[in-house]
Amino acid sequence: MPPVFDKDKCIKCGLCVLDCPGYILALDKDKDEIPHVIGKYKRECWHCGNCRISCPSGAVSYEFPLYTLV
Amino acid sequence: MQVTEKTWGKLIEVDVLIMGTGAAGMGAALRAAGLGADVLMAGKGRLESSGCLGGGNDHYMCVLNTDAPFDTRQDFIEFYLKSTLGYTPGMLGEWFDALEPCLRILEEVGTEFRKNPDGSYYRSVGFGQPGAWWLHIANGQSIKRALAKKIRKAGVSVLDHFQITRLYRDGDRFSGCVGFNVLTGEVSAIRCRTGVMALGFQAVRATNNSTHNPYNVWFSPYNTGSYFVLPFDIGAAVMNVDIYNRATLLPKGWGAPGMNGINNMGGHELNALGERFMGKYDPMMENGKRRNQVAGTVQEQVEGNGPPFYMDMRHFKPEDADYLQNVLMPADKATYGDYRQARGIDFKKAPLEVEVSELSLAGFLHTDDRLETPVRGLYAACNFNTFSGSMSGGYASGRYAAETAHEAPMGQLDEADILAEKARILGPMQVGAQGAMSYDEFEEPIRQVMDYYAKFRRNMPGMELALDKLALIETYENRVRAENLHDLMRTHEAFELLQMCRLHLLACLQRRETGRGMYHLADYPALDPKLGKALVMRKVDNEVRYGWGVLPD
Ligand SMILES: Cc1cc2nc3c(=O)[nH]c(=O)nc-3n(C[C@H](O)[C@H](O)[C@H](O)COP(=O)(O)OP(=O)(O)OC[C@H]3O[C@@H](n4cnc5c(N)ncnc54)[C@H](O)[C@@H]3O)c2cc1C
Ligand code: SF4
Ligand code: SF4
Numbered sequence: 001m002p003p004v005f006d007k008d009k010c011i012k013c014g015l016c017v018l019d020c021p022g023y024i025l026a027l028d029k030d031k032d033e034i035p036h037v038i039g040k041y042k043r044e045c046w047h048c049g050n051c052r053i054s055c056p057s058g059a060v061s062y063e064f065p066l067y068t069l070v
Numbered sequence: 071m072q073v074t075e076k077t078w079g080k081l082i083e084v085d086v087l088i089m090g091t092g093a094a095g096m097g098a099a100l101r102a103a104g105l106g107a108d109v110l111m112a113g114k115g116r117l118e119s120s121g122c123l124g125g126g127n128d129h130y131m132c133v134l135n136t137d138a139p140f141d142t143r144q145d146f147i148e149f150y151l152k153s154t155l156g157y158t159p160g161m162l163g164e165w166f167d168a169l170e171p172c173l174r175i176l177e178e179v180g181t182e183f184r185k186n187p188d189g190s191y192y193r194s195v196g197f198g199q200p201g202a203w204w205l206h207i208a209n210g211q212s213i214k215r216a217l218a219k220k221i222r223k224a225g226v227s228v229l230d231h232f233q234i235t236r237l238y239r240d241g242d243r244f245s246g247c248v249g250f251n252v253l254t255g256e257v258s259a260i261r262c263r264t265g266v267m268a269l270g271f272q273a274v275r276a277t278n279n280s281t282h283n284p285y286n287v288w289f290s291p292y293n294t295g296s297y298f299v300l301p302f303d304i305g306a307a308v309m310n311v312d313i314y315n316r317a318t319l320l321p322k323g324w325g326a327p328g329m330n331g332i333n334n335m336g337g338h339e340l341n342a343l344g345e346r347f348m349g350k351y352d353p354m355m356e357n358g359k360r361r362n363q364v365a366g367t368v369q370e371q372v373e374g375n376g377p378p379f380y381m382d383m384r385h386f387k388p389e390d391a392d393y394l395q396n397v398l399m400p401a402d403k404a405t406y407g408d409y410r411q412a413r414g415i416d417f418k419k420a421p422l423e424v425e426v427s428e429l430s431l432a433g434f435l436h437t438d439d440r441l442e443t444p445v446r447g448l449y450a451a452c453n454f455n456t457f458s459g460s461m462s463g464g465y466a467s468g469r470y471a472a473e474t475a476h477e478a479p480m481g482q483l484d485e486a487d488i489l490a491e492k493a494r495i496l497g498p499m500q501v502g503a504q505g506a507m508s509y510d511e512f513e514e515p516i517r518q519v520m521d522y523y524a525k526f527r528r529n530m531p532g533m534e535l536a537l538d539k540l541a542l543i544e545t546y547e548n549r550v551r552a553e554n555l556h557d558l559m560r561t562h563e564a565f566e567l568l569q570m571c572r573l574h575l576l577a578c579l580q581r582r583e584t585g586r587g588m589y590h591l592a593d594y595p596a597l598d599p600k601l602g603k604a605l606v607m608r609k610v611d612n613e614v615r616y617g618w619g620v621l622p623d
Contacts, residue, residue: 018116019116019118019119020119021114021115021116021119021120021121021124021290021292022285022291022292023252023253023556023559024556038556041556043283043285043286044285044291044560045285046125046285046286046287046290046291046292046325047286047324047325047326047403047405047409048119048124048125048290048403048404048405049125049126049211049403049404049405050119050124050125050404052404052405053119053125053211053212053215053404054118054119061408062405062408062409062412063412064324064408064409064412064413067281067282067283067286067323068281068286068323068324068409069323069412069413070322070323
C-alpha cells in the first residue's frame with residue numbers, strides 16, 4: 001500500500017508528492033533524493049493510486065501492509 | 071479575482087467561491103465559468119487528484135430519457151421521491167437536467183464509456199433502481215486529471231492545498247471563509263458574492279473496519295465532515311445526518327469499493343455455511359439496497375453464520391469475470407490490480423472474501439429547489455449521491471451561484487474575526503510539549519466511542535453516553551500539539567470529526583425507529599411510518615433545533 005519508488009526510473013520531478021491527497025510523501029530536491037513515505041504518516045495512505053497516476057516515468061509500485069492481507 | 075497582501079496573510083476577493091475541488095466542485099466550476107463568472111476554487115488537496123474521484127470511478131449513473139424501460143425524467147424523479155431523503159421534484163429536476171450535460175463534458179475530456187455493438191451505451195441495473203441507469207467507465211483513473219485540465223484552461227482560479235476552517239455570514243448572506251495553506255501555513259481570507267459548498271457529503275474516520283486503520287477505508291479518509299460542520303456553524307441546516315450514514319462490503323482487510331460492479335453484474339454473497347442468504351433481507355438480493363446488504367451481513371454475523379463472508383463470481387462467464395476484475399475494479403480504485411496480484415485473487419477460481427466496512431457519516435444540507443441554503447448566496451453541491459449526483463449537483467449550484475453573483479453584494483469579513491480564526495488555526499502549533507497529545511491520540515478515542523456505542527447495533531442510552539464521552543474528549547482540544555503543518559491539518563480534521571459525530575448522535579436521538587439508516591436500535595426496533603421524513607437540524611441562538619421535513623425556526 002504505501003508506495004515504493006524505483007530509484008532507477010524516478011526523475012525526481014516531485015509530482016507524486018504534490019498530488020498525494022494525504023500529504024504523506026516527501027522529496028528533498030536539495031539532497032537529490034527520490035521521494036519517500038514519511039514514516040510517521042505511512043498509515044495515512046489511502047492507496048488511492050494518485051502517486052502512480054501522476055508519475056511520468058513509471059517509478060511507483062505498491063506494497064500492501066500485512067493487515068490488509070489477513 | 072483580486073488579492074491583497076495583509077499583515078496577517080492574503081485577502082482574496084472573488085465573485086463566486088467554490089469550496090472543494092472534487093467532482094461536485096468541478097461541476098460547479100465548469101458551469102459558473104461557462105456563464106462568464108469570476109470563479110475561484112479552493113480545496114485542501116490538488117485539483118488534479120483530490121477527493122473521491124482522484125483514484126478513479128467505474129460507474130456513472132445516467133437516466134438517458136430513451137424508450138428503454140424506466141428511463142425518463144419522471145421515472146428518475148419518482149424513484150428518488152419515494153425515499154425519506156427529503157428531495158423535492160424541483161431538486162431532482164435540477165439533478166436530472168444536469169446529467170446529460172455532465173455526460174457530454176465527461177465524453178469531451180475523453181472518458182471511455184462502454185458501448186454496445188450498435189453504438190448505444192452499455193448499461194446495468196443497481197441499487198434497487200427500476201431501470202438500467204449505470205454506465206460503465208473503463209478509464210476512471212484519468213477523469214480527474216482530464217477535468218482539471220479543462221477547468222484550468224477555462225480560466226478558473228484554483229487555490230490548491232487550502233484547508234477551509236471557518237465560514238462567515240454578513241447578515242443573512244454568506245460572505246466568505248478563512249483557511250490555511252497546508253504546505254506553507256499561510257492564512258488567507260476569501261470574500262465573495264456567492265459560494266458553492268462542495269466539501270464532500272461523507273465524513274469518514276468516525277468508525278473502524280476490521281483493520282483498525284481509519285485511512286484504509288472506502289471513501290476519502292481526508293474528509294471528516296467539513297460539508298456539514300462548517301455551514302451548520304453559520305446557521306445553515308443539516309439534514310438526514312442520522313439515517314444517511316454509509317457502509318458497504320470491502321474486500322476483507324482492504325479499504326476499496328467495488329460492490330457496484332460485483333453486485334450489479336450478479337455476484338452472489340455467501341456466508342460461512344455456504345448459504346446465499348441475501349434473499350432474507352432484500353427482494354432484489356445482492357443487487358437491492360446497499361443498506362439491506364450491510365444490515366443482512368451484520369445480522370448473519372451476529373447469528374454466527376459468518377465470518378467469513380464471500381462474494382462468489384464463479385458462475386460468471388469467464389469474459390465477464392475478467393471484465394469485472396481487469397477493467398471495472400481497477401477503474402474504480404487505481405490500486406485494485408496491485409492488490410489483486412498481492413492477494414492472488416481470481417474471480418473465476420475462488421470467491422472473494424469480504425467484510426462489512428467502516429460506517430461513515432453523511433447527510434445533506436437543507437436547501438430550496440435552487441439548492442440555496444438558508445444562508446443566502448450559499449449553494450449546496452453535494453446533496454445528490456454518487457459521482458453523477460455530485461457532478462450534477464455542482465453543475466446546478468454553479469449556475470445559481472453565477473447568476474446570483476450579478477446582483478449580490480461583495481461579502482464583508484471582519485478583520486477581528488480573521489485574526490481570531492488565525493489564532494485558533496495556528497493554536498496547536500503553540501502548544502508546549504509538556505502534557506501534550508498528538509492528533510492521533512485525540513482522534514482515536516472518538517472512534518473508540520463511536521465503534522462501541524454507535525455502530526450498526528445501538529440504543530438510546532448508549533448514544534446519550536457517547537455524547538457525554540465526546541464532550542469529555544472535547545475538553546482535551548487545547549492539549550493537542552501540532553509539530554508541523556501536516557499535524558496541524560490532521561488536528562483540524564480531528565476537531566471537525568468530533569463535531570460531526572456529535573451532530574450525528576444528536577440527530578439519531580431524535581429518530582425513534584429502525585429501518586431507514588444503516589443501524590438497528592434495540593429500544594426502537596421497528597419502522598415508524600410517521601417518521602418517513604427528513605430530519606432537519608439547525609443552530610439558532612446557539613441552541614440546536616429540529617424539524618421533521620421542515621426548516622426549524
Ligand atoms: C474509490 C471510490 C470509487 C467510487 N466509485 C464510484 C462509482 O463508480 N460510481 C459512482 O457513482 N460513485 C462512485 N464513488 C463515489 C463518488 O466518487 C463520490 O460520490 C463523488 O466523487 C464525491 O464527490 P464530491 O465532490 O461530492 O466529494 P469529494 O470527492 O469528497 O470532494 C470533496 C473535496 O473537498 C475537499 N475538502 C474537504 N474538506 C475540506 C476543507 N475543510 N477545506 C478544503 N477542502 C476540503 C477535499 O479535498 C475534496 O477535494 C466512488 C468513491 C470512491 C472513494
Ligand atoms: S497511494 Fe494515494 S495516499 Fe498513498 S501515497 Fe500514493 S497518493 Fe498518497
Ligand atoms: S512522480 Fe515519479 S518521477 Fe516524479 S518524483 Fe515521483 S516517483 Fe519520481
